Amino acid sequence: MxxxxxxxxxxxxxxxxxxxxxxxxGAVEGVPAFAADLNLDQAAADMAKGQEDDLVGSLFYRQxxxxxxxxxxxxxxxxxxxxxxxxxxxxxxxxxxxxxxxxxxxxxxxxxxxxxxxxxxxxxxxxxxxxxxxxxxxxxxxxxxxxxxxxxxxxxxxxxxxxxxxxxxxxxxxxxxxxxxxxxxxxxxxxxxxxxxxEADFSAEVLDTFERFKQGAAKDYRVAYRGWPGMYHVSEQIxxxxxxxxxxxxxxxxxxxxxxxxxxxxxxxxxxxxxxxxxxxxxYVHPIRAAGLPLCYPEVGERAGVFALATFDLALARKLVKEGKPVVTNDLRLDGAERVIVVTGPNQGGKTTFARTFGQLHHLASIGCPVPGTAAHLARFDRLFTHFGREEDLGTMTGKLEEDLLAVRDILLHATPDSIVVMNEAFSSTALHDAAFLGARALEKMVRLDLLAVYVTFVDELASFGPSIVSMVSTVVPDDPAQRTFKVVRAPADGLAYAMAIAEKHGVTYGRLRERVGP
Amino acid sequence: MKAHLLFETRDHAFDAPLPPNHDDLVSDLELTTLLGAMAQGDRYLYAVAQSVLLAGVDDLEVIGYRQAVLTDCLAHPDVVRDLYEVAVRALEDKRGIWGFSSRSPSSILSGAVSQLDASVVRLRDLRRLADQHAGTFASVGLRTLLHSLQRDLDDDYLATVDRNLEQLRFRSGEVISMELGPDNSGINYVLRTSADQRSWRDRLRIGPRRSYSFTVPPRDEAGANTLSDMLSRGVNLVANAAAQSVDHLASYFRMLRAELGFYLACVNLHEQLVARGHPVCMPDPAPWEDRAFTCTDLRDVSLALRSDRPVVGNDVRADGQTLVIVTGANSGGKSTFLRSMGTAQLMMQCGMFVAATSLRASVAAATFTHFIREEDDTMTSGRLDEELRRMSTIADQIRPHSMVLFNESFAATNEREGSEIGRQVVRALLEADVRICFVTHQFDLANGFRLSAASSTLFLRAVREDDGRRTFRLRVADPLPTSFGEDLYRRMGGWLDEEQPERALPAEPAGAVLHGPSA
Structure with missing residues (x-):
């Protein structure tokens, strides 16, 4: 250590x-299981870059x-x-x-x-x-x-x-x-x-003669010489x-x-x-902030009333900002007895990112770091569990389901009311009926434990499972499902007319244009 | 030394990036034809013409200054060509001789000296032309240029240059001054003029020891290498000075070639327009506050250059109108008029003539185009999305006192939605003091402005004769609730290509002057 x-x-x-x-x-040995699921391993590696000793490595996972x-x-x-x-x-x-x-x-x-x-x-x-x-x-x-x-x-x-x-x-x-x-x-x-x-400087004389033709900054033609790496005896003699x-x-x-x-x-x-x-x-967060994305110092305490405003996936934001792409922020909020967020909605709409964000927020807060968002209240927790089904694993269907079941069982056996669970498409490898059945069992258990969780699923009915469950959906532009918004909201998408919705998106409605174009 | 043919007190920034909307301007206004005629197959002239054309100015004095220079050039094209040739030759010399990059300082020095020799020949050519044509021109720009050539390249100066080159050619033995670097190695090598050889001898003989010396033994290769390395470092600055002088001269010739090149390109275009019998005039730029736009026989230059049929010009009086709405028959010359308006605006604002018998127009801070696109090459989003994204890009760039040309914009959705978006965009831009010309077949949009903003709006309509033929000429007329697409299909057997009127019907001679409501 x-x-x-x-x-x-x-x-x-x-x-x-x-x-x-x-x-x-106490120190954490190695990289914990949730690091890869939450893309925190990327973040930690980026932060450790250029560090002489691995202080980041030894502290980053020590909640x-x-x-x-x-x-x-x-x-x-x-x-x-x-x-x-x-x-x-x-x-x-x-x-x-x-x-x-x-x-x-x-x-x-x-x-x-x-x-x-x-x-x-x-x-x-x-x-x-x-x-x-x-x-x-x-x-x-x-x-x-x-x-x-x-x-x-x-x-x-x-x-x-x-x-x-x-x-x-x-x-x-x-x-x-x-x-x-x-x-x-x-x-x-x-x-x-x-x-x-x-003695007079000869190069100055030459430059002076031709200075009058100069139109801009001149290229430097000096041949680059390194210091005196070898320290030859002649230079020592001199x-x-x-x-x-x-x-x-x-x-x-x-x-x-x-x-x-x-x-x-x-x-x-x-x-x-x-x-x-x-x-x-x-x-690490500097370019993210420079792109106008907020970070804040969360209040860390009770698990009731968890919220984070305008928050986002830190590792993803870092990547998108580097590529010059926009980053979508989301609000998350759990009121009163609400404990579990079930995320449904179209694919590629930001569901996984949203789940990751929830996990990242809690981990980053637990090591004393500022977190993505304008304001946040986050829970103290004893352990952070994640289970991310990977779509590319779909080839081995039966093996995958068994694996999923074992992993989920393992998590739910160890979780306590103070734990945080993030599950992403936990049973995506199985049929809808199975996924609904197994998902419902897992959710029941989590609700009974009264722990904080985010559960991403393609099974819509899981979202209305009980009063402690909050339904959130990823959204797309109504008439253009290929369009990704990466917004995840508490209510289903509203019925904004397609055209005006796009106009609003591009900021070319009357009101937005008046703001954008002076006077 | 400066050319200052485009601005009286500064250079045109040829290497500045083109304005962000340049792709749209070039493709929407079909400027490649115009620029091609200016360039006459010379890619360099094409770039020069494009750079100046797209970086228009809204300063009336600058426009007047250029108009005077251009008038001189049109009157004495041969002199302009001769001056231009000298610059071209000088730059060709450079290509021939100047090929080194990171070789040793002494080879940089010898390359630079032979390049300087060649450049001096071109300087003498310039001086000779300046002497010959000192009284030829009337414009401030050209008179000043020739005068400065005579003054800055006078006989005394040319003699100094010769002397300098002589010194650079013959050297033996070097004196290098040095200081101590962080590790006490010699740094800041400066080659000193060694004219004071005698004082060196004095130092050896008189007074306290102020110098020490040693000789590197004949077989000490490492020592000899160190010495030649030090010599190279010593010559470094002088070689740099000579090489930078070469660059200064080249930058001067480049600047001269570019500024003269623009006028030469104008001369090229002028010759072609006149040869094809099109009217050409120097426009009369007016301040923005006048909201002036009055033209007679205004033609679309690119169409005029391409078409073998007579091309119809328009007479329009839109002084005081901030919104011009063009409606009417398909293939009736609406887009051609819109392009002629945009092209004339750009040409006027870079100091060029226009293809019209007269034009008086207010200068705009910038000109933007928003034209319907036949295809959506992005494939990731719908057409409306693409249109609105382009609108948003314009909103990012536009500022008050600009002009926007819309061609069938916001038509990628149904008319109700399209009109609503169009109305909001136009209203917002008008309130931001932007001038608009909008070609549309959407009656709902056009009529909306007839009802709400009739006094500041000019309505033009593509005319259809009683026998159904189009004249390609616009007339002041309110929008009609229907378009004429149907009979065009009938008459052309479904061949719908709006921008080829010369294929459809022969044009008629210019017709009546059109008056806006307030004219």
Whole structure:
């Protein structure tokens, strides 16, 4: 298991991931069964992309049962989302990644002057990153206990004598070296190194002559040269001569490097690692939000009164947004004693997506993340069960039905009133009569348990099975069943005239056009 | 240096994307015929003509500026062709000599120098033409262009260019200034003019050590490679400067060719229209507020270019009318009139002449077409859906003071629904200060506006003679409750192709002036 907590200078735990004293309900081994059904495995893989260690992987499926632990993370998220803190912390993480890359690279450099330059640069990047982060945190109206504690810790670190001396010295070393300018004269095999003394720039002269014909930005014809990967002896020889031309600058650099070998504070490293859980999620949802889709912080509590407005399938939205396609949002609501949503209606109308959304919402809320929608109340739950019949499995009909039955039985044996069940076309491989019969039995059981469930079926009569069941239907344009709306609504489709319905869809009715076209 | 033949103070953005509705404009107004006549088989001229035609301007001064330049060009087509030729030749030179992409800086440099040599010849050609025709033109645009050629390519300047090229050709030994990079390697290589050789010798002899030198041993291949690598890096910037200079010159010639190309294309079209005996005039653009549209003998250019029969023009007075509704017989010239109106609007707004004996029209912010489409190539949605999607696309782009031409729009459903949609669309657009010409056979739609907006609406009708023949000429007349499709079928044996009047019957000479209700 990943080590989550660390300790600050005073010995008290300092972590962004769990409230003081709480460490969640144990790690989850591997990827749970519902992940693939809900397409959460795709989301988790996307989020983990580009992460150095698999922190996302170890936290993403670890559902928090304690609302206080959920609230703890929501507050960190909220702080990061306020103002530009998210971008600022991302930049911080990115810069520290460069620092570590520097430290790896300099191990391989044979020449002392090269190595020293690289080391100095790493410290400078580190100081810039830490200093900038402290400034951003200072300016941010933090409300989460976790970030407030880290801010206090960071202030202490910056105020320490060791740090401030290191930072000041780094700056003066940098500016001394930046001022070094020299000329190399190459004639045949003879090389001469001297201080630069104002010789004129020849390329500027040429450009100046032909500048008058310029119509726009010019292409760059410079041949791209990488640094000095091999560090050949000639360049080392030249650098050695430069060091002799500028003995003060290079001597003082030697001394500096000897004194600042261990500059990277472990507490900084730990913060950087943990905060990436939050950054990865926010990064993942960023394009979705940029496309105008809402996310919100759900209230997580009782299973009565679950609702989510303008919600959607997060993984699907990410894919559609990337392809530039629109994303349809849906409202879901369970009032009073309502517990089970039975979704029926035409195929390709968004039924499966709707079911996935319900499962995703609850899972994402349980790990403290913001969820799709403008507002939501979601239930605490003990376990999340999913069963998704796959249409492509239809070939093995009998085997499939048996498999379905075993899976459904397994779920209903383990489910408690606090569980959530999402079943999608559970008995689609069988005849209508069987599906109705088996579906009714499964629904009866779920109603008896009084658990929260979404049940997607092609059997219409299951939708009117009892008072705790809510019927929702996927909709299509009335006269054009090929048209997908992906809207799933509580009532059957209304009888809007086809033409005006399409006009409305395209936003070309009188009212919509007046809004769209000024003045 | 600029051509500024399309705008007095700026370039036309030839590489800007065509307006989003360009596909519709080109196909609905059959502009490929018009553009083909302008291009005369030259694909480059086609693109130039299309770019300018579709990016019309609504600034009366700009239109006047172009009309003056075009008038000069029509009077002296040979001079325009000569100037155009120089630009074409210069760009052909480039194709011949300039072939490198990512080779070494020194080969980039030598390629660039021979290219610069070739370009200088073309510059001298331009200068000669400018000297010869300094007094030929009356328009501000062309006078300014020739004057700037004489001034910017004067003898002093051409001598400076020669000197620069000389220096680029002969070099031996290099002085490169450098600074320290993050790992203390040399960066920011700048080639310095090595005119100060003597001071180098001084440095070696006098005062404290300010330079050190060494020689790479003869058999040290790695060392020699490093040196030549450094030299390449040093020459990099100068090669870049020379190559960018080549590009600057090319961009200048490209711009010159494009701007002259547009006028040359206009000359081409003019020659063909005149040869076919069509009337041609410079239109009189009016401000939007005038809601002007009055024409005599206005012809559809594309039909005029294609047809071997005489083509009928229309006389229309729609000053002050924001809505023109055209009804009447099939194959009666309704669509032809609509196209002539749209084409003339585009031609006027890019500074061209029009095919009419006179035209005074208000400039529009943009022109849109919404024509019925014979086939639905999307296959995924019905025709009405496709029509309304296109309407929605227009709504996305349109702004007040635009013009929309509708041709049998919203007819893909029954008349009651189609009329209702049409009414809502037209009403919304009129209220948004958009001008509309609507060809429709839907009596319900046309008549609705006769009852509700008679004073600001002009009703035209395709005329049918008493003997049943069509004149292809429109007359001011209220819509009739029936269309004339039936007898067309009868007379043509079911051959219904609305846009080939020349096949149906020979045209009659132009008839009476039509007056709108308020004229």
């Amino acid at each position: 990943t080590r989550i907590a660390t300790h600050d200078a005073t010995g008290s735990p300092l972590t962004l991931l769990f409230p003081p004293g709480g460490y969640g309900d 928090l049962r304690d609302p206080a632990a959920i609230a703890f993370r929501q507050q960190v998220f909220l702080d990061l989302e306020r103002g530009s803190l998210f971008q600022e912390v991302s930049a911080f993480v990115e810069q520290l990644r460069r620092v570590r890359a520097h430290l790896v690279a300099l191990q391989k450099m044979p020449d002392r002057h090269h190595r020293n330059g690289w080391h100095l640069d790493a410290v400078a990047l580190y100081c810039d990153a830490v200093r900038a982060l402290a400034g951003h945190l200072r300016a941010a109206p933090l409300e989460s206990g976790a970030l407030q504690a880290f801010r206090a810790h960071l202030e202490g670190y910056l105020a320490s004598a060791a740090y401030s001396e290191m930072e000041a010295e780094t700056r003066s070393q940098k500016s001394a070296l930046a001022a070094v300018r020299y000329c190399v004269r190459i004639h045949g095999t003879r090389v001469e190194v001297s201080r630069y003394e104002g 650098l050695g001569l430069v060091a002799r031309l500028f003995p003060e600058e290079f001597g003082s650099l030697d001394d500096y490097c000897a004194r600042h070998q261990d500059f990277y504070d472990p507490s900084i490293r730990e913060f950087e690692r943990e905060v990436q859980f939050y950054l990865a999620y926010l990064e």
